[in-house]
Amino acid sequence: MTAQQRPAAHTPLGTQVRRASGLDHNPLCRPVDRARSRTALALPLVLALLIAVGAVVAVLAFRVETHAEQGTARHRHAVVATTVGPAVTDDLRTGGSPAHAPARWAYPVGPGSGTVQVAVGTPVGSAVAIHLDDSGVPAPGARTTAAALSDAGVLGVGTATGLVSLALVGYMVHRRTLDRRAERSWEPDWERVEPLWSQRR
Template identity: 40%
Template sequence: MTAVPGPAGPVPHRRRRWRDHLRRAVRRDGNPLVRPVDRSRSRALLLTALGIGLALVLGAGAAAERFTSVRHRESTTAARLHAVQAVTLTPAQRRIEPGSGRTRYEAEAAWTSPDGRGTTGTVAVPGGTATGSAVGIRVDDSGRPVPPPQGTIQAGADAACLGFLAFGGLAALLIAGLSIRLMVLDRRADEAWQCSWASFEPRWNGRTPRDNRAG
């Protein structure tokens, strides 16, 4: 009975391939057939992978710094504000923020400033708020209303967006640099192959230098 060949062996693990690149880059592979251009290619891949790892760390650091600074600024600002009750003078009006497209509701309202003066202005209110409703707002020392603080979810989303942009920008630059480097190495390898073939081909075909001159 003829044995049926089994499936091909497992594909080398990705970690092993990176280990092979590392050994080739530091000349520890012991392979006499590896060309200098192959070692340069392995070094370029390893440096790019290291750079992407650093870009990820920098992106995460930028996101964490942004989130911490936003929350600290909000808490510092909130400590200097005053909570007051305002009475709406008009029903809630729907507004769409330019640029972001987010919907909010505003109404004209009256309130008493921290210094005792009566003040009117436009404040943010829940949708469906009727005239004469009491709404809580925050004002500064001069009685001007301030927007509500940025929530934790929104602050986290903004920080994550900043971190992603930082990481994506650095990673794109590194990948572009790797592509250019590999193109240069491929061109160099092709030129070296053509030079070697021009020297080896006459001997492989059994032609002599005189035959080359005659041709």
């Protein structure tokens, strides 16, 4: 073996564990090699932890949003309104855009009227399901559990993806730093170890 030779690129897992724990007594195993082994073994654990963090974020977000929507639902009341005028498209450039129409409805606080969202082309006299707030004013209904679950999932996946990406970048930077350190120290380390390895005095 000469000073130009290098250790195998892919070290077995058992060797990595012994090296990282300091139990590898091979004289060719340098501190930088142990640092590389510790980094390689820590990466899967860190990634698993970050994925778990993303899952926790998703669960917490779902609970918060569900609680908020439950509060909203207590102040929303479903009624049926009747359109009393033609539907007017919000955006004339796009026929598929939402439309609004004047409508009337009955509510415990008294009859009401206003503008409600309808499908394009809804004829006069159509029944439209709407939500009113406690004062009888049209308001958005509470979001569904499926919508809250979808948003929480997106947030959790986004959080995990961002953290994992940062961890991988940090790992590559750290690994490259260790590789450069190993390259710089290879010659002096070999000069120190070669007599022991070859039994030369």
